[in-house]
Amino acid sequence: AQSVTQLDSQVPVFEEAPVELRCNYSSSVSVYLFWYVQYPNQGLQLLLKYLSGSTLVKGINGFEAEFKKSETSFHLTKPSADMSDAAEYFCAVSDRGVTGGGNKLTFGTGTQLKVEL
Template identity: 85%
Template sequence: AQSVTQLDSQVPVFEEAPVELRCNYSSSVSVYLFWYVQYPNQGLQLLLKYLSGSTLVKGINGFEAEFNKSQTSFHLRKPSVHISDTAEYFCAVSDRGLMGGGTSYGKLTFGQGTILTVHP
């Protein structure tokens, strides 16, 4: 089984400032890692995902995340935020299925969410 902890429930920042949203995970098997964004009254949209290869993953809207296996972290970063980035962000994991020693079939375990508020 996996678990995900998003270390900040709310992150307020000013426009054009950098931001980091923190995510730690726990798993007994190898995992895939994801970040989603949810704008008010909308569904979830995939920002980026780590499946294998380079530990620095670039996503949409200028976001990037770095997979750190030793620290079991997958923090999301953006060098300069915009008002339009105001939303709730979710970190999620799934195990790697039969190839990785698990049997998740793509099932996701989500963190509790971080509300990013960008102020002018």
């Protein structure tokens, strides 16, 4: 069984300040890791994903995340917050190497990023 922990339910930052949203996971098998963003009353948009290779992954809107296997973490960062970044962010995992429609996502409880002037 997999689980994802996002310890911070809400993270306030000032505009242009750095952002870090934390994500830790637990799994008995190797996993793929994802970050999704959800704006109010909208669907989920993929920010970035880690499948293999370089552990530092760059995504859209200037976000990046680093996979640290020893710490079972996949924290999301951005050097400078923009007002448009205010949204709910979900970290998610799926089993590695599964085919035939078995790649369900297990989500964390989400982190609300609040950007203040």
